[in-house]
Amino acid sequence: RADADDPARAVPIGNAALGLVPYGAATIGYALRRDVWGSGYAGELVALLRDFAFGPLGVHRLEARVDVDNAASIRVLVRAGFRLEGRVRHDYRGPDGWRDAQQYALLADDPPAGSAVKGG
Numbered sequence: 001r002a003d004a005d006d007p008a009r010a011v012p013i014g015n016a017a018l019g020l021v022p023y024g025a026a027t028i029g030y031a032l033r034r035d036v037w038g039s040g041y042a043g044e045l046v047a048l049l050r051d052f053a054f055g056p057l058g059v060h061r062l063e064a065r066v067d068v069d070n071a072a073s074i075r076v077l078v079r080a081g082f083r084l085e086g087r088v089r090h091d092y093r094g095p096d097g098w099r100d101a102q103q104y105a106l107l108a109d110d111p112p113a114g115s116a117v118k119g120g
C-alpha cells in the first residue's frame, strides 16, 4: 500500500502472478491480505494485469480459475470483462477435499467491459 511519503516503508497488501503459457495465452492469480478486502484493490489489480497482458506482452487469451464458492473473486473477474467458460472438476485439493473451479477467460478482441476499477 502506498506509504506516500516514504516508499521504503510501504507494506505489501498481497501478491499477484501472471504466467505466460503457449501460445499467446497467459494465466493470472492473486491474493490480498484479509484486512484490505472490499477496498477495490483486487479490481484494480486485475485491470492492471489485463492491460499489461494485452498491451506490452501481446497476449491474446487471458485465463483465470476460481473456486466455485469464491463469489468475490468471480465478481472481480466479471467486472474486468472475463467470461465464464465452464466448470473444472476437482481443480485442486483444499483442506476439506477436492474443489471444483470455474474457468474464466478474456480474449484480446472481446468487446470491452466497463472499468474493473471501482468508481472508474
Ligand SMILES: CC(C)(COP(=O)(O)OP(=O)(O)OC[C@H]1O[C@@H](n2cnc3c(N)ncnc32)[C@H](O)[C@@H]1OP(=O)(O)O)[C@@H](O)C(=O)NCCC(=O)NCCS
Pocket: 029, 030, 031, 032, 033, 036, 037, 038, 039, 040, 041, 042, 043, 044, 064, 065, 066, 067, 070, 071, 072, 073, 075, 076, 079, 118
Ligand atoms: C478475491 C479477493 C482478491 C477479492 O479482493 P477484494 O479486495 O475484496 O476485491 P474488490 O474489493 O476489488 O471487489 C470485490 C467484489 O466482490 C464483491 N463481493 C465480496 N464478497 C462477496 C460475496 N460474498 N458475494 C458476492 N460478492 C462479493 C464485492 O462487493 C465487490 O464487488 P463490487 O466491485 O461490485 O462492489 C480477496 O478476497 C482474496 O485475496 N481472497 C483470497 C485469495 C483468493 O481467493 N484469490 C483469488 C483466487 S482466483
